[in-house]
Amino acid sequence: MRPSGRKVDQLREVRFQRGFTKHAEGSCLVCFGDTQVLCTATLEEKVPGWMKGLGKGWVTAEYGMLPRSTGERMRREAAQGRQSGRTQEIQRLAGRSLRAVVDLQALGERQITLDCDVLQADGGTRTAAITGSWVALHDCLTWMSARAMFKSFPLKDHVAAVSCGIHDGAAVLDLDYAEDSTAGTDANFVMTGSGGIVEIQGTAEGEPFSQDSLLQLLDLARKGINELVELQKAAIA
Numbered sequence: 518m519r520p521s522g523r524k525v526d527q528l529r530e531v532r533f534q535r536g537f538t539k540h541a542e543g544s545c546l547v548c549f550g551d552t553q554v555l556c557t558a559t560l561e562e563k564v565p566g567w568m569k570g571l572g573k574g575w576v577t578a579e580y581g582m583l584p585r586s587t588g589e590r591m592r593r594e595a596a597q598g599r600q601s602g603r604t605q606e607i608q609r610l611a612g613r614s615l616r617a618v619v620d621l622q623a624l625g626e627r628q629i630t631l632d633c634d635v636l637q638a639d640g641g642t643r644t645a646a647i648t649g650s651w652v653a654l655h656d657c658l659t660w661m662s663a664r665a666m667f668k669s670f671p672l673k674d675h676v677a678a679v680s681c682g683i684h685d686g687a688a689v690l691d692l693d694y695a696e697d698s699t700a701g702t703d704a705n706f707v708m709t710g711s712g713g714i715v716e717i718q719g720t721a722e723g724e725p726f727s728q729d730s731l732l733q734l735l736d737l738a739r740k741g742i743n744e745l746v747e748l749q750k751a752a753i754a
Contacts, residue, residue: 612631
């Protein structure tokens, strides 16, 4: 039995609250169980310097955790004067994941930044951030479309992410902190709505895992991401 009582292939309760903030062109509070991430999309009429004149846009992401998003207070990274390697890795992952489903040529010379702020952490903050950011990005692009800012809608597909792992010898879907902190294998999967794989991150915390175990986790992830995409569709309907 999992600590949460869930079945091995069962997601936590997932919720999307669109339009969570007033000023952003797109925003969404996403909850994977007790993990809560605020995702906001900001449009800027410019691109990074190295992209000027190329006729296409850019989608990027930033990620951070509030000091009391965890059991003990963390120092703000701004107060330390630098971002941690973990933060940089997660925001690059989020940016890559979102760009995988955006036609940057159709976007034009504009940049959309997704800010992912973890309000409460209980495992899977990066996967929640990616999944919720897609909703915020969709709403930002819809806002732009209503103002005739491009000829064709740049969003090509859904993208979502979920964690899987081996806990107490069993492959399980969508790890919360109790499982993530003790899992023998921990993996994150990012996939598109059409089934394409954007990224797989997998780590053995102790005993190496087998190819069969990896394929088992992949099957679980595909099931979970299909369900997340359906929830995204329902949220924007």
